[in-house]
Amino acid sequence: MRFDAVVVGGGPAGASTARFLAQQGVKVLLIEKKRLPRFKLCAGCLSARIAPLLPEGWEAEVLNTIRGGFLGFRGERFHQIVRKEPVAYIIDRASFDHFLVKSASEAGADVWEGTEFLEFEEEKDSILVRTSAGVVKTDFLVGADGFYTKVGKQLGLRKRRFFRSVELWTEADLREEVVIDVGVVRRGYGWIFPKGDRVSVGLATTGKENTLEVLKRYVNDHSFLKNKDIGGVKGWMIPFALREENLHLGRSRILLVGDSANMVDPLLGEGIYYGVLGGKLLAEAIVRNTENVYEEYARSVKDKILPELFYAGKIAKLAYTFQRVAFSMGGGHAVERFLDLLSGKRSYKDLYIKGLKEFVISLLHFENFSHIIIDKILRRR
Ligand SMILES: Cc1cc2nc3c(=O)[nH]c(=O)nc-3n(C[C@H](O)[C@H](O)[C@H](O)COP(=O)(O)OP(=O)(O)OC[C@H]3O[C@@H](n4cnc5c(N)ncnc54)[C@H](O)[C@@H]3O)c2cc1C
Structure with missing residues (x-):
């Protein structure tokens, strides 16, 4: 079977790349190793600027509309700021990612769920992609397979900069505001975000502290949290890029996007917006320029994404x-x-x-x- 492009990973970056490609008439296959909807550890906060990049009907995915929040210091003292208009939205990743994949499929992408990417082999004019459901041929291979990207690993790329992050779900009286606390970890922050009628509590750090111990203290000391139980904690990594060399965009006809490319901001660890935007830039590069796609893609990422990551990194440092x-x-x-x-x-x-x-x-x-x-x-x- 032959495709113009094969996208590995049905998260926001992969599903968006596949949708933008299919909308331009590109014959694209999206493969996702899990059956959807699948769980993804994430606080699920979308900055409002993502709206124009999302497919029609995305509003139905919103659990909470965020109009402001609290900036806290160790869960004790707070500055509060609230606006009339939305500044962010909270979604559930299982449902949101499924929605994005369905949108890609409706736009014309072939979607193979429960299919794992195994390895690729470059031929003169095409790429052979081995999957758990057989071998396909493609002109372009897109790795959108997250932090532990197999596509990236086959290109010899390794993650060097990332937050370690832990998250749990509990109750708190918070519906339209988020809480961000500094002073909790050495380099990072603690959060409480509403999630429907519950809240997500977590922290992200690039420091070496014991995240579980810090989370226990954070939950215990925080004046917003009455339930001090920290059962059900889960952890995952959030890669990020500070400079051009931290971005892993691939090479030639094998391109990376989203977490697999470290396309995440180093201040907050916001990756959904950049993954979706990266997917759009990558699809545009593939559609516009079939000769020098990598160069074209790298140019637009350098222009539209890198300055954001670079200055977010400078702010994070201070x-x-x-x-x-x-x-x-x-x-x-x-x-x-x-x-x-x-x-x-x-x-x-x-x-x-x-x-x-x-x-x-x-x-x-x-x-x-x-x-x-x-x-x-x-x-x-
Ligand atoms: C605790 C935590 C909280 C976070 N909170 C936020 C937040 O509030 N807002 C925000 O913007 N970002 C947040 N992030 C970051 C965000 O989750 C990621 O940046 C985002 O998921 C990146 O999307 P992606 O599509 O690149 O990768 P992913 O969402 O990781 O998707 C990758 C997909 O690839 C699939 N896959 C992997 N390997 C293979 C394979 N071999 N074959 C086929 N499929 C494969 C996986 O199953 C997965 O579905 C958070 C992260 C963590 C850990």
Whole structure:
């Protein structure tokens, strides 16, 4: 069997790539190793800027519409900010991903569920793709197979930068707001996001702490959480990119997108928006330019995604090194601007440039400024 493109992985990145390709008349096969709907560990928060990239009918997937939130410090002190218009949406990944795959199928993609990608073999004019359901031939192979990407591994790529993340579900009185706490882990944050009538509680860190122990403390100390039970915790990794060399986009006619490409922001670990956007850019590159698809794709990722990841990384470095200062800025314009970013009205570059001066002033005003600096220098040694 021959296809123009074979996409491996039915998450947001793969399903979107397949949909955008099928919409342009490309003969595309999407293979997903699990039967859908399948569970995916994720807080399921979509920044509102994703809306134009989603297929018709996506609103039915929304469990909670987010209008603002709390920026907290260790679950004790909070700045609150709420808007009239939505800034984000919460979805359930099992249902949302299934919806995206169904949309790809409705657009004309062939979908093979319960089919695992095993390996590829490059021939002169095509690629042989071995799957658990047999061998197919294709012009382009897309790896959208997540953190442990087999396609990426066959290209010799290894993950170097990632958050370790743990998540559980419990009750809290939260419907239209999210909670983000700094001061919980060395480099990262804790969250409480509504999820229907429950909440997702979790943390993401690039530090070396015992995430289960920290989560236990976080749940125990947090004033929003009455139920202190931490049963049912699950963990997974969130890769991210700070610079061009961290992005694994593939080569020639074998391309990667989403988590397999590390297409995730290093501040929050937001990967759904970038995975869907990456899928669109990749599909456009395949449709536009069958000769130099990799170069074309790399160019548009460099133009439209990399600057966001780069400046999110710069903000992450400051915010997670000086977490008290980051929290103190929550009372000013910084969080307002952040909500603008989620809505698609601002970029991370804009946030960084506008926030840097305020950040330095906050840092200088901090009582124990010199102690913080000395402490940071000593800790780095
Ligand atoms: C705890 C946690 C919370 C998070 N919260 C958020 C959040 O609130 N908002 C946000 O934007 N991001 C969040 N993320 C990140 C987000 O989940 C990922 O960035 C996103 O899922 C990436 O999508 P993807 O399509 O690239 O990969 P995935 O969603 O991982 O999909 C990959 C798919 O490939 C399939 N697959 C794998 N191997 C094969 C194979 N060999 N053959 C066939 N199929 C295969 C898998 O079954 C899977 O369906 C969170 C992550 C974690 C761990």
